Amino acid sequence: MKTDVMMRHLKDSLKSLKRNGWMSVAAVSAVTVTLLLVGIFLALLANVNRVSSQVENDVRVRVSIQKGTTDKQQAALKKELENFAEVKSVQFRSASQELDNIIGSYGKQWQTFKGDQNPLNNVFVVDTKDAKDTIKVAKKADKLKHVSEATYGGAKAKQLFKTVATIQRWGLGFTILLLFVAVFLISNTIRITILSRRTEIGVMRLVGATNAYIRWPFLLEGAWTGLFGAVLPMLIVDFGYGLVTRNAPFTVAANGFSLYPNMPFLVWIDLALAVIGMVIGALGAVVSMRRFLKI
Amino acid sequence: MIQMKNVMKKYTNGVIAIKDLSLTVDPGEFLYVIGPSGAGKSTLIKMLYHELVPTSGTIQVGKYDFSTMSDKDVPYFRRGIGIVFQDFKLLPRLTVYENIAYAMEVIEARDEDIKPRVLHVLKLVGLEQKVRRFPSELSGGEQQRVSIARAIVNAPDVVIADEPTGNLDPDTSDGIMDILERINADGTTIIMATHNRELVNARPHRLLEIAGGRLVRDEEGGSYSDED
Numbered sequence: 001m002k003t004d005v006m007m008r009h010l011k012d013s014l015k016s017l018k019r020n021g022w023m024s025v026a027a028v029s030a031v032t033v034t035l036l037l038v039g040i041f042l043a044l045l046a047n048v049n050r051v052s053s054q055v056e057n058d059v060r061v062r063v064s065i066q067k068g069t070t071d072k073q074q075a076a077l078k079k080e081l082e083n084f085a086e087v088k089s090v091q092f093r094s095a096s097q098e099l100d101n102i103i104g105s106y107g108k109q110w111q112t113f114k115g116d117q118n119p120l121n122n123v124f125v126v127d128t129k130d131a132k133d134t135i136k137v138a139k140k141a142d143k144l145k146h147v148s149e150a151t152y153g154g155a156k157a158k159q160l161f162k163t164v165a166t167i168q169r170w171g172l173g174f175t176i177l178l179l180f181v182a183v184f185l186i187s188n189t190i191r192i193t194i195l196s197r198r199t200e201i202g203v204m205r206l207v208g209a210t211n212a213y214i215r216w217p218f219l220l221e222g223a224w225t226g227l228f229g230a231v232l233p234m235l236i237v238d239f240g241y242g243l244v245t246r247n248a249p250f251t252v253a254a255n256g257f258s259l260y261p262n263m264p265f266l267v268w269i270d271l272a273l274a275v276i277g278m279v280i281g282a283l284g285a286v287v288s289m290r291r292f293l294k295i
Numbered sequence: 296m297i298q299m300k301n302v303m304k305k306y307t308n309g310v311i312a313i314k315d316l317s318l319t320v321d322p323g324e325f326l327y328v329i330g331p332s333g334a335g336k337s338t339l340i341k342m343l344y345h346e347l348v349p350t351s352g353t354i355q356v357g358k359y360d361f362s363t364m365s366d367k368d369v370p371y372f373r374r375g376i377g378i379v380f381q382d383f384k385l386l387p388r389l390t391v392y393e394n395i396a397y398a399m400e401v402i403e404a405r406d407e408d409i410k411p412r413v414l415h416v417l418k419l420v421g422l423e424q425k426v427r428r429f430p431s432e433l434s435g436g437e438q439q440r441v442s443i444a445r446a447i448v449n450a451p452d453v454v455i456a457d458e459p460t461g462n463l464d465p466d467t468s469d470g471i472m473d474i475l476e477r478i479n480a481d482g483t484t485i486i487m488a489t490h491n492r493e494l495v496n497a498r499p500h501r502l503l504e505i506a507g508g509r510l511v512r513d514e515e516g517g518s519y520s521d522e523d
Contacts, residue, residue: 005403019388203384206344207445208374209401210367 013220020193024225027189031229031277034182039237039273041175045168051257052164061126061138064148073146080144081126086133095120121148179280186284190222194288218285226281227274234270241266296322296484302352304338312338314508325479327495328488330505336488339505340457343486344376345369357452374402377446381458383438385430391441392426398445416444420474436467443474454478456487460494472498492519
């Protein structure tokens, strides 16, 4: 499309948004309410997924190797673990790798334990072929020589998985429902503005405007509605999430999980809200335009 | 220019508005379409700019054969014709200039081409002094002149006018006819549906009379008879 024409459409769409006054405010408010809920759910779902994968890591069997075990003895222990029929893979993680992991998840205060101060053991992380064999493998591994301790997530993990799956299912369903509601609200609001411009559309068609040309200003108007409607939810979600991450680390970390750090997570959430807003706005406009564009 | 062959239009409610109508219009002709209310004039006019499609028969306008024309072609077809309505159909929120420029904008004309062309057609209809006025600030005759300017701004081959003087007093109607005849003198085909007996009799052109959906008269320089 020519730049002239695109600029005309952009100008027209903004003018129309202004001309429709309270109607536009109503549409923007509808988007605001919906996107606020969508934003909250997005942040929640993303963190539930994160925690879920952290829990998944926890249900592996972690076989701590006694301090002072030689490399040869460690290799022999690895072989023994790999020989278990239930075991899929055995991965070695040194004590310093373990510490780095903790520093990455829970903060730099753990750096004081680096080097000789490191209280952690080398570990073998054992993946089982089937999750239900975790307990059996842990028990068997615990009895092996040079093993200080073999642990697994256990019942706590099972319960958490169930909860996570429920939150994911309901959260996703609710988010999709919200998006439908938003498209419906926007399309209805835009339909009213279109109704008031029926003569205009009629004249456009009679002087030879293509459907695409007629559609553009409405589509852009819908996208603006979505974008403006996303501003407040972005601010509220940014502020709210900041508040949660400032106050939650201790309780969450105590359970062995961590939330996404504010940056760049909030940038992605904001971007997602802006894009979702624009897409549902434009979609709402297209839906309500269909019947006015017959030749 | 225009060819209609055995055209029939039946509405979904069963009413047959046009029956077996055949017609040829050459380029540059001026044509009146007359007939009583409900005779089928508006149906005929609407079929000419593809607002209505015939139930049977064929219509060809310029290079466009309606029986083979796709929906996508319709806007491009309409760019070759100008339409003038009895109720003007101007956009109230736009100025005179903007109303006319609009017809060029929607066909994606370049900004630098729009201004000189709009000013040219405004001069042609004698409204160059009212460029910044809104339709509500104009008289009926002036609004119809804006509507004619909009119809000819894209230099169409045909101008179709549906009762263009229907809402105007005799003097103003005369002024509108002057403009349409001037446009016609420049080579544009004019098809005008009208009820205006005085105008038709005072300015004779080819006359088509429709009655009961049929073409009952096609006469060069014809006039309203006493029975009409």
